[in-house]
Amino acid sequence: MWESLKTVRKYLWRYRWGMAVGLLCLVLKDVAQTAQPLMIRGAVDALAGGRSGPGLPKFARYAAYLVGLALLKSAFQFWMRVILIGISRDIEYDLRNDLFRRLIGLSPDYYARTRTGDIMARATNDLNAVRMMLGPGIMYWTETSLTFLFAIAVMFSVDWRLAIFAILPAPAVSLSVILFGRRIHARFERIQAMFSDISSRVQENLSGVRMVRAFVQERAELRRFEELNREYIAQNLKLVRIQGFFQPLLETLIGVTFLLVLWVGGYQVIEGRISIGGFVMFNTYMGMLIWPMIAMGWVVNLMQRGSASLERINQILREEPSITGRGSLPSVRGGIEFRGVYVEYGGIRALDGVDLRIEAGATVAVVGHTGSGKSTLAGLVPRLLDPTSGLVTLDGVDLRDLDPRELRRHIGFVPQETFLFSATIAENIAFGVESATEEQIRRAAELAGLAADIESFPKAYQTMVGERGITLSGGQKQRTAIARAILRDPRILILDDALSSVDTLTEEQILNHLAQIMRGRTVILISHRVSTVRQADRIVALEKGRIGEQGTHAELIAAGGYYAELFRKQMLEEELEAI
Numbered sequence: 001m002w003e004s005l006k007t008v009r010k011y012l013w014r015y016r017w018g019m020a021v022g023l024l025c026l027v028l029k030d031v032a033q034t035a036q037p038l039m040i041r042g043a044v045d046a047l048a049g050g051r052s053g054p055g056l057p058k059f060a061r062y063a064a065y066l067v068g069l070a071l072l073k074s075a076f077q078f079w080m081r082v083i084l085i086g087i088s089r090d091i092e093y094d095l096r097n098d099l100f101r102r103l104i105g106l107s108p109d110y111y112a113r114t115r116t117g118d119i120m121a122r123a124t125n126d127l128n129a130v131r132m133m134l135g136p137g138i139m140y141w142t143e144t145s146l147t148f149l150f151a152i153a154v155m156f157s158v159d160w161r162l163a164i165f166a167i168l169p170a171p172a173v174s175l176s177v178i179l180f181g182r183r184i185h186a187r188f189e190r191i192q193a194m195f196s197d198i199s200s201r202v203q204e205n206l207s208g209v210r211m212v213r214a215f216v217q218e219r220a221e222l223r224r225f226e227e228l229n230r231e232y233i234a235q236n237l238k239l240v241r242i243q244g245f246f247q248p249l250l251e252t253l254i255g256v257t258f259l260l261v262l263w264v265g266g267y268q269v270i271e272g273r274i275s276i277g278g279f280v281m282f283n284t285y286m287g288m289l290i291w292p293m294i295a296m297g298w299v300v301n302l303m304q305r306g307s308a309s310l311e312r313i314n315q316i317l318r319e320e321p322s323i324t325g326r327g328s329l330p331s332v333r334g335g336i337e338f339r340g341v342y343v344e345y346g347g348i349r350a351l352d353g354v355d356l357r358i359e360a361g362a363t364v365a366v367v368g369h370t371g372s373g374k375s376t377l378a379g380l381v382p383r384l385l386d387p388t389s390g391l392v393t394l395d396g397v398d399l400r401d402l403d404p405r406e407l408r409r410h411i412g413f414v415p416q417e418t419f420l421f422s423a424t425i426a427e428n429i430a431f432g433v434e435s436a437t438e439e440q441i442r443r444a445a446e447l448a449g450l451a452a453d454i455e456s457f458p459k460a461y462q463t464m465v466g467e468r469g470i471t472l473s474g475g476q477k478q479r480t481a482i483a484r485a486i487l488r489d490p491r492i493l494i495l496d497d498a499l500s501s502v503d504t505l506t507e508e509q510i511l512n513h514l515a516q517i518m519r520g521r522t523v524i525l526i527s528h529r530v531s532t533v534r535q536a537d538r539i540v541a542l543e544k545g546r547i548g549e550q551g552t553h554a555e556l557i558a559a560g561g562y563y564a565e566l567f568r569k570q571m572l573e574e575e576l577e578a579i
Helices: 002-014 016-048 054-107 108-113 116-158 162-167 170-207 207-214 218-271 276-317 374-380 404-408 425-429 438-446 451-455 474-487 503-516 553-559 562-578
Strands: 337-345 346-360 363-368 389-394 411-414 494-497 522-526 538-543 547-552
Touching: 002 016, 002 054, 002 116, 002 276, 016 054, 016 116, 016 276, 054 116, 054 276, 116 162, 116 170, 116 276, 162 276, 170 276, 218 276, 276 503, 337 374, 346 374, 346 522, 346 547, 363 374, 363 562, 374 494, 374 522, 404 411, 411 425, 411 474, 425 438, 425 474, 425 503, 438 474, 438 503, 474 494, 474 503, 538 553, 538 562, 547 562, 553 562
Parallel strands: 363 522, 363 538, 411 494, 494 522
Antiparallel strands: 337 346, 337 389, 538 547
16 A cells, blocks of 8 residues: 555655645644634533533633634534545546546556546546545544544543543454454455446447448347446445445443443542533534544545556556657658568568568559558558567667657658547648648548548537548548648658559549659558559568568569559459459
């Protein structure tokens, strides 16, 4: 637990002056509260002295003191809560920002091995548990501890024998807090893990809702969700049983303490050892100690939940991006070279000793069977991954020496799997280019062959595309992604099978428009269609992660290899479609 709390020290230190003022209000509130039973003793003893004479003014004076202390306590309690709870919200804000900043900076391989639902659970449910620990948890832990110490100190100063009976259950309370606290911590860790599983299942089903319906798996998915939900409830009920036993145990110990004080204190009043006012004061202090003893169980629960959640958040904060670099290039011409590049995924080799040189301003197309390594090759240039061995350079500089963010500013990348945000079409096209004007957005859409489609929508460029672009067709999503890449005006343009969802006529129109854009830029064009790549300066055919052949369209047709076979098949398909 203490190791996990190191993470929040910097946040507590950042708000140390506010924390100091809040804790000062807390101390003053507890002092005012502790002084109230003393005023009650004086008032009761004054009444015991008679209804008239000096006893009445004395009673009125103590009553006025009591009212004044109540007002002071209320004022300090108000500011204590406003300041300390407010700071916990500020820390939550900072921690959420830092967590998101870390998530944004992590490399793609982290997301390949981590479920989105699990990340979301940590960023919401766990973060809230940490806030409760740092706000109400710290505040009530300090408040209850001080109330207990102040009350016991005054009780010992008045009658140490009676005070000993009052604190007899304290060791049992401490022991039960330690034992139950450990069990609550372990249970809550298990509950949070189950909540992550549920979040992941919901996220996957909502993202793949079309697939679920297409395969008529609604009942099957509902059954799996019910199983997870049932297990989650079962784990929570186990925690509730522990908490349900913990609270009555504390209240029983408190009841025993009251019985002892009433018995021993009543005997001392009869014997004349303490006044009636002193006995009432002791019972008032005992009443004050009820809340600390009960609250201790709640606070322990908050602290254990918070520390368990903080450890889960720390697992993300301790993650370091695997792709790093500090260097930058003052200008980029766009010359790219792959030297003996090998890439492995879990022991499977995706690229096997690739040597390829792409001149600045050249258009190089890459073709090959599914799984031949085309997307892997494209992903190396913007450093979405680094080679297992070998070297990839840009204008002669090793990409691993460059800051990934600086490198990617010069690259327009259209991935194989198009992703659109739940925003307007204009916002999706302008993503990453905050200064983009309406005219520039329209121009990019025209070059991507999307302008006519957009103009047909009721709200044109202000049309909301829905989550992941669900309201657009596959071809419209791809063309939106192409427009997004064009708008960046990059030195290097990578199109990873970016025209697979459009028909051949639309493809030809887009390529004609792109010809203007590609002139003078380095372009890597990946496609399964010969019609897409035939105009490239050079065509590279990948076979099982190796370069099988390369050359111009005419050279590869003449060579009679894989590319020539691909060309013949596609020509035959087009002829059959034309019949």
